[in-house]
Amino acid sequence: MVNKISKIYAPLTGKVLPLEQVPDPTFSQKMMGDGLAIEPTDGKVVAPVDGKVLQVFPTKHAIGLQSESGAEILIHIGLDTVNLQGKGFEVHVEQGDKIRVGDPLVTFDLNFVRTHAMSPITPIVITNGDSLVISKKTSELHAQAGESNIFEVRPIGANNSEQHAKTTKQVETESNKKEAKYTKEAKEIVTALGGIDNIQAATHCVTRLRFALVDEKKVKKDILEDISLVKGSFSANGQFQVVIGQGTVDKVYAAMVEETGIGEATKDEVKAAVGKKQNPLQRGIKVLADIFIPILPAIVTAGLLMGLNNILANGGIFGEQSVIEMYPQWEGIADMINIIANTAFTFLPALIGWSAVKRFGGNELLGVVLGLILVHPDLLNAWAYGDALKEGTIPTWNLFGLEINKIGYQGQVLPVLFASWLLAKTEIFLKKRVMDSLQLLVVAPIALLVTGFLTFTIIGPITFTIGNWITDGLVAVFDQFAIVGGLVYGAIYAPLVITGMHHTFLAVDLQLIGSTGSTFLWPILALSNIAQGSAAFAMMLVARDEKLKGLAGTSGISAWLGITEPALFGVNLRFRYPFFAAIIGSAIAGAFITMQHVLASSVGVGGVPGIFSIIPDGWVSFIIGMAIVIVVPFVITFMIAKRKYRTD
Numbered sequence: 240m241v242n243k244i245s246k247i248y249a250p251l252t253g254k255v256l257p258l259e260q261v262p263d264p265t266f267s268q269k270m271m272g273d274g275l276a277i278e279p280t281d282g283k284v285v286a287p288v289d290g291k292v293l294q295v296f297p298t299k300h301a302i303g304l305q306s307e308s309g310a311e312i313l314i315h316i317g318l319d320t321v322n323l324q325g326k327g328f329e330v331h332v333e334q335g336d337k338i339r340v341g342d343p344l345v346t347f348d349l350n351f352v353r354t355h356a357m358s359p360i361t362p363i364v365i366t367n368g369d370s371l372v373i374s375k376k377t378s379e380l381h382a383q384a385g386e387s388n389i390f391e392v393r394p395i396g397a398n399n400s401e402q403h404a405k406t407t408k409q410v411e412t413e414s415n416k417k418e419a420k421y422t423k424e425a426k427e428i429v430t431a432l433g434g435i436d437n438i439q440a441a442t443h444c445v446t447r448l449r450f451a452l453v454d455e456k457k458v459k460k461d462i463l464e465d466i467s468l469v470k471g472s473f474s475a476n477g478q479f480q481v482v483i484g485q486g487t488v489d490k491v492y493a494a495m496v497e498e499t500g501i502g503e504a505t506k507d508e509v510k511a512a513v514g515k516k517q518n519p520l521q522r523g524i525k526v527l528a529d530i531f532i533p534i535l536p537a538i539v540t541a542g543l544l545m546g547l548n549n550i551l552a553n554g555g556i557f558g559e560q561s562v563i564e565m566y567p568q569w570e571g572i573a574d575m576i577n578i579i580a581n582t583a584f585t586f587l588p589a590l591i592g593w594s595a596v597k598r599f600g601g602n603e604l605l606g607v608v609l610g611l612i613l614v615h616p617d618l619l620n621a622w623a624y625g626d627a628l629k630e631g632t633i634p635t636w637n638l639f640g641l642e643i644n645k646i647g648y649q650g651q652v653l654p655v656l657f658a659s660w661l662l663a664k665t666e667i668f669l670k671k672r673v674m675d676s677l678q679l680l681v682v683a684p685i686a687l688l689v690t691g692f693l694t695f696t697i698i699g700p701i702t703f704t705i706g707n708w709i710t711d712g713l714v715a716v717f718d719q720f721a722i723v724g725g726l727v728y729g730a731i732y733a734p735l736v737i738t739g740m741h742h743t744f745l746a747v748d749l750q751l752i753g754s755t756g757s758t759f760l761w762p763i764l765a766l767s768n769i770a771q772g773s774a775a776f777a778m779m780l781v782a783r784d785e786k787l788k789g790l791a792g793t794s795g796i797s798a799w800l801g802i803t804e805p806a807l808f809g810v811n812l813r814f815r816y817p818f819f820a821a822i823i824g825s826a827i828a829g830a831f832i833t834m835q836h837v838l839a840s841s842v843g844v845g846g847v848p849g850i851f852s853i854i855p856d857g858w859v860s861f862i863i864g865m866a867i868v869i870v871v872p873f874v875i876t877f878m879i880a881k882r883k884y885r886t887d
Contacts, residue, residue, distance in 0.1 A: 244308070244374075244391055244392070244393045245288065245306045245307075245308035245309075245310045245391065245392050245393075246288075246388050246391050247287050247288060247306075247310070247312065247363070247365075247388070247389055247390050247391065247392065248287045248288065248340050248341075248384075248385055248386065248387060248388055248389065249277060249287065249363075249382035249383060249384050249385070249386070249387040249388075249389050250277070250284050250285055250286070250287040250314050250344070250361075250363060250384060250385075251277045251279040251281075251283065251284055251285075251361055251382070251384050252277075252279065252280055252281055252283070252382065252383050252384040253277045253278050253279040253280045253281075253361075253381070253382065254277065254278040254280075254380060254381060254382075255275055255276075255277055255377060255379060255380055255381065255382050255389065256275065256276040256277065256278060256360065257275065257276070257793075258273065258274055258275060258276055258362060258364070259793035259794065259796060259797050259805065260276070260797060260800070260802065261276050261318070261360055261362055262318065262357070262358060262360070262802055262804065263318050263319075263357075263362075264471070264473045264804060264805060264808055264809060265446055265447060265471065265473075265480070265482050266315070266362040266364065267793070267794070267797065267802075267804075267805045267809075268471060268790055268794070268805055268809045269789075269790075270470040270471035270482040271313065271362075271364045271366055271446055271470065271482065271484060272313075272364045272365045272366045272367075272368040273364070273365055273368055273373045274362060274363045274364035274365050274373065274390070275362075275363055275376060275377070275389050275390060276360050276361060276362045276363065277360070277361050277363065277382055277389075278358075278359065278360050278361075279349060279359055279361060280349075281349060282346055282347040282348055282349040282352075283343065283346055283384060284302070284314060284316060284343075284344045284345040284346070284347070284361075284384075285340075285341050285342060285343055285344060285384045285385045286304065286338040286339060286340055286341060286342040286343075286344055286385070287304070287312060287314075287340065287363065287385075287389075288304060288306035288307070288310065288312065288338075288340060289306065289307050289338065289339050289340055290304055290305050290306040290307050290337075290338060291304070291305055291335060291336065291337050291338060292304060292332050292333065292334055292335060292336045292338060292344075293305050293311065293334065294334055294445075295330055295332065295333060295334055296321075296444075296445045297325070298320075298321050298323065298324055298325045298328075298444075299325040299328035299329070299330050299345065299347075300315070300316050300317060300320035300321055300323065300325070300328060300445070301313065301314065301315045301316060301320075301321075301444075301445040301446075302314050302316075302330070302332075302344055302345060303366070303445075304338065308392075309367075309370075309371075310365055310367065310371060310392045311365065311366045311367040312363065312364070312365060312366070313362070313363070313364045313366050313445070313446070314344070314361065314362075314363055315361060315362045315364070315445065315446070316328070316345060316347060316352070316359075316361050317347075317352045317356045317357070317358060317359045317360065317361060318356060318357040318358045318359075318360060319356050319357040319358075320352060320356045321444040321445070322356070323351075323352070323355060323356060326351070326355075327347050327348040327351035327352060327355070328345060328346075328347045328348075329345065329346045329347070330344070330345050331343045331344060331345065331346070332344055340385055341384075341385035341386075354533060354597070354603075357532075363389070365392055366484060370394060371392045371393060371394050372392065372393060373390050373391070373392050374390070374391050374392070374393055375390060375391045376389070376390045377389045377390060421468075421487075421490050421491050421493075421494040422494045422497075422498050424466050424467070424468050424469075424491065424494075425491050425492075425494040425495035425498055425499065426495075426498055426499060427462075427466050428448070428463065428466060428469065428481060428491070428495065429495060429499050429501070430462075431458065431459045431460075431462045431463035431466065432450060432452065432457070432458055432463070432479070432481075433452065433453075433454065433457030433458055433459075434457075435499055435501060436453070437452055437453045437454060437457050437458075438450055438451075438452060438453070438501055439451040439452065439453055441492070441495065441496075441501050442492075443483075443488050443489060443491075443492040444488075445488070446482060446483065446484060446488060447480045447481055447482045447483060447488060448480065448481040448483060448488060448491065448492060448495075449478050449479075449480050450478065450479045450480070450481070451477070451478060451479075452479050455474055455479055458472075458479065460472060463481065468483055468484075468487065468491060469481055469482065469483065470482040470483065470484060473808050477525075526598065527743055527745075527746060529594075529598045530591065530594045530595045530598050530656070531591075531594070531745045531746060533594045534590045534591065534593075534594050535745070537583045537590060538583055538584075538590075538749070538841075538842050539842060539843055539844060540583070541580050541581070541582070541583035541584060541841060542580075542839075542840075542841035542842045542843030542844075542852045543843050543844065543848070543851060543852070544576055544579055544580035545577075545580040545581070545840050545841040545843075545852065546840075546841070546843060546850075546851030546852045546853075547576055547580075547851065548573055548576045548577045548580055549840060549851070549852075549853075549854065549855055550562065550851070550855070551563055551569060551572070551573040551576070552573050552577070553854070553855040553856075580841075584650060584752065584753070584841070585614070585649060585650075586610065586611065586614060587610075587649075587650055587651075587652075587655075587749065587753065588609075588610035588611075588613045588614055588648055588649070588651065588654070588655040589607050589610030589611050589614070590610065591610060591652065591655045591656065591659070592606035592607055592608075592609045592610030592611075592613075592655050592658075592659050592662075593606045593607045593610065594606070595655065595656055595659035595660070595663075596609070596659045596662055596663045599659060599660050599663035599664065600663050600667055601659075601662055601663030601664075601666045601667065601686075602666060602683070605662060605666065605683055605686065605687060606659055606662065606663075608687065609655070609658055609659060609662055609687065609690060609691070609694075610655055612687075612691055613647060613648040613651075613654060613655055613658070613694070613699075614647050614648065614649050615647060617645075618645055618646055618647035619633060619634055619644075619645060619646040619647060620647055620649055621646060621647050621648055621649040621650060621651060621703075621753070622649060622650070624646055633645075633646065634646075636695075638696075641696075643695055643696055644700065645695075646699075646703075648699060648703065649753065650749070650750075650752060650753020650754065651702075651703060651706055651750070651753055651754075652706065652746050652749050652750045652753065653702035653703070653705060653706045653750070654694065654698060654699045654702045654703055654706075656702075656746075657694075657698050657702055658690055658693075658694040658698050658699075661689075661690050661693060661694075661698065662686055662687070662690040665685070665686040665689055665690060666682055666683070666686040669681065669682045669685060669686060670682055706750055706754065707754065709747070709750060710750060710751055710754040710755065713747070713751065713760075714751075714755065717759050717833060721830075721833045721834045721836075722830045722833065722834050723830075724833055725763060725826075725829035725830040725831070725832060725833025725834065726826050726827075726829060726830040727826075727829075728760060728763050728829055728833075729763050729766065729767060729822075729825040729826040729827070729828060729829020729830065730822050730825065730826035730829070732744075732763060732764055732767040732825065732829075733767055733770075733771060733803070733807065733818065733821060733822055733825065734822075736803060736804075736807060737807065737812070741764075744760060744764075745842070747760060748760055748761050748842050749842070752840075752841060752842070756840070757838040757839060757840050757854060758838065758839050758842070759833060759836070759837070759838055759839075761839045761842055761843075761845075761849075761852070762832055762837050762838070762839050762849070762853060762857075762861060762864070763825070763828075763829040763832065763833070764845050765801075765839075765843075765844075765845045765846060765849030765850075765852075766825050766828045766829060766832070766864050766865065766867075766868045767803075767821075767825040767829075767868075768798050768799070768801055768803050768845045768846045768849075769798070769799055769846055769847060769865060769868045769869065770821035770822070770824040770825040770828070770868035770871075770872045771798045771803045771806045771807055771811055771818075771821045771872075772794075772795040772796070772797070772798030772799040772803070772806055772846070773795070773821065773824065773868060773869045773870075773871075773872040773873045773876075774806070774810075774811050774817035774818065774820050774821040774824075774872040774873065774875075774876045775791045775792075775794050775795035775798060775806040775810045775811060775817065776791065776792070776795040776873060777817065777820075777872070777873045777874075777876035777877040777880065778791040778810050778811075778814065778817055778876060778880060779791035779792040779795060780877065781876075781877060781880035781881055782880075787810070790805070790809050790810060791806075791809075791810045793805070794806035794809050794810055798846065799846045799847045800844065800846045800847070800848070801844045801845040801846040801848070801849070802846075814880075816875075816876065816879045816880075817872070817876045817880075820871070820872045820875035820876040820879070821868075821872040821876075823871060823872070823875060824867060824868045824870075824871035824872035824875075825868055825872075827867055827871060828864040828865075828867040828868045828871075829864075831860070831863065831864055831867065832857070832860055832861060832863075832864040835857065835860035836857065837853060837854075837857035837860050837861050837864070838853070838854045838857055839852045839853050839854065840852060840853075840854050847865070850862070850865070
């Protein structure tokens with residue numbers, strides 16, 4: 240019971256983020272409650288309040304606390320960390336333990352979480368928001384565990400003395416009613432999901448029920464979200480997720496299993512059921528997503544730094560001369576920034592090799608070595624291949640009379656992807672057949688030799704050619720039919736995000752950058768994200784419901800900063816017309832900037848900050864494109880919404 244103002248201190252050390260920037264709808268849309276998030280710099284979680292431990296989740300990735308004043312706090316360490324099954328986590332408290340601010344709660348392997356989960360970003364959420372309100376959120380960008388006051392909570396609209404006067408019998412009666420309610424609502428949830436026959440497998444984590452459904456079209460979402468216990472629902476990675484809340488979700492799940500006969504399933508079984516439902520194309524896209532998402536921070540960081548270098552080294556921004564021409568003393572700094580920025584692209588095969596081999600089940604360090612082999616300085620640089628081909632100076636190996644081109648694969652995607660799959664499968668094959676005492680001497684050397692030989696002789700030349708065909712084909716289409724190409728890609732990008740197929744185009748962008756030094760696709764992506772945000776902002780102004788206003792505003796900001804899922808799934812798709820208004824705007828803008836030959840030198844932040852990744856001579860055209868995706872979706876959505884509200 241919240242009966243006084245309570246200070247909540249940071250449970251981790253790291254960067255403070257608003258919940259709206261958390262890439263998980265459960266938290267970004269505040270389905271669980273309000274709070275903040277921290278992107279940790281170490282693996283230590285401490286008590287943020289004086290109080291007690293309410294719940295330690297079996298997989299150790301989340302912990303529920305109650306302060307002495309009654310505030311209930313959920314600390315969810317990382318995103319999708321439930322799938323780690325406790326690996327990398329060590330819990331130092333038990334349910335019911337008394338705690339003081341700064342007491343150690345959990346330690347975890349931060350690097351392991353970064354590489355094996357979606358993100359280490361940790362939401363800190365107040366889950367009993369019906370009885371309190373958060374006030375005085377910190378404006379600091381960095382928090383120190385156990386020391387920084389990140390926000391305060393205070394009671395709202397309740398006579399606390401009367402609440403404390405409840406008798407034990409009343410409390411027990413209310414508890415019994417809740418238990419009965421879980422049974423009733425468990426049945427209602429199953430019915431809203433299309434019935435038992437529509438559920439292949441079901442499990443739960445600390446906040447939500449997770450389902451593998453036969454057909455998601457059978458879900459009656461309006462009915463589902465009208466159920467009082469349901470805080471929200473969404474589909475992600477093939478799973479349909481129903482947000483219930485900490486401390487309640489396990490009871491609802493137990494009632495569901497008991498009353499409906501649904502068999503209990505593990506998270507892996509639900510994932511397996513989802514995988515069986517997917518067709519080969521969906522599974523292929525999922526593989527690409529699993530490979531490229533972990534390396535995305537390095538790519539985006541490189542893109543932002545290359546944007547900074549563009550500002551310093553390119554003319555036409557602040558005058559005819561570049562900054563370093565006007566101020567030569569900046570040349571060394573610009574050159575250093577360029578080296579730091581270009582490293583991720585120069586050694587891109589090593590990044591892809593690391594992530595791909597890990598995804599395929601092999602030793603990721605061997606993947607790094609494989610990637611570095613493909614960009615070894617003794618090989619002809621891939622960017623010099625065209626000139627060498629014209630001059631007839633391509634170096635070769637003579638392997639028993641067979642001439643093999645001695646070329647590298649800088650900036651290439653396909654060669655290292657296929658080579659990584661071969662390396663992982665070769666390693667797995669050998670490990671099953673070589674005794675443990677000899678594996679160190681046999682497995683890695685043979686796996687690398689076989690993979691390297693086949694890559695330079697077969698995989699590399701074939702995939703290099705295919706990659707060039709893809710690049711040449713796209714360049715030809717966008718050169719000959721610029722308006723159509725931009726219009727179509729601008730129109731389909733948001734639907735691609737819904738299906739997950741947009742991850743495929745990250746590989747295409749990287750291939751274009753590696754082959755030509757720039758990409759014409761990525762600027763359209765950035766404008767599409769802005770368009771979805773603009774439509775959400777229009778809904779914020781028109782909506783009468785305060786909850787929708789808040790969600791539309793925060794998700795609009797998130798979309799303008801490159802994360803569109805909250806706006807897409809929380810607002811625009813829900814009402815449909817904002818989604819289509821955004822598509823119209825991004826299609827028009829895509830056609831315009833493609834016609835103007837706007838190019839990005841790198842992949843950056845896919846929103847308003849994306850301008851820094853645009854080659855400077857395209858800035859004016861890109862800004863006009865931004866104006867289109869801000870105005871068109873906003874006006875269309877606003878006008879339709881106003882008309883609908885007048886007729887309701």
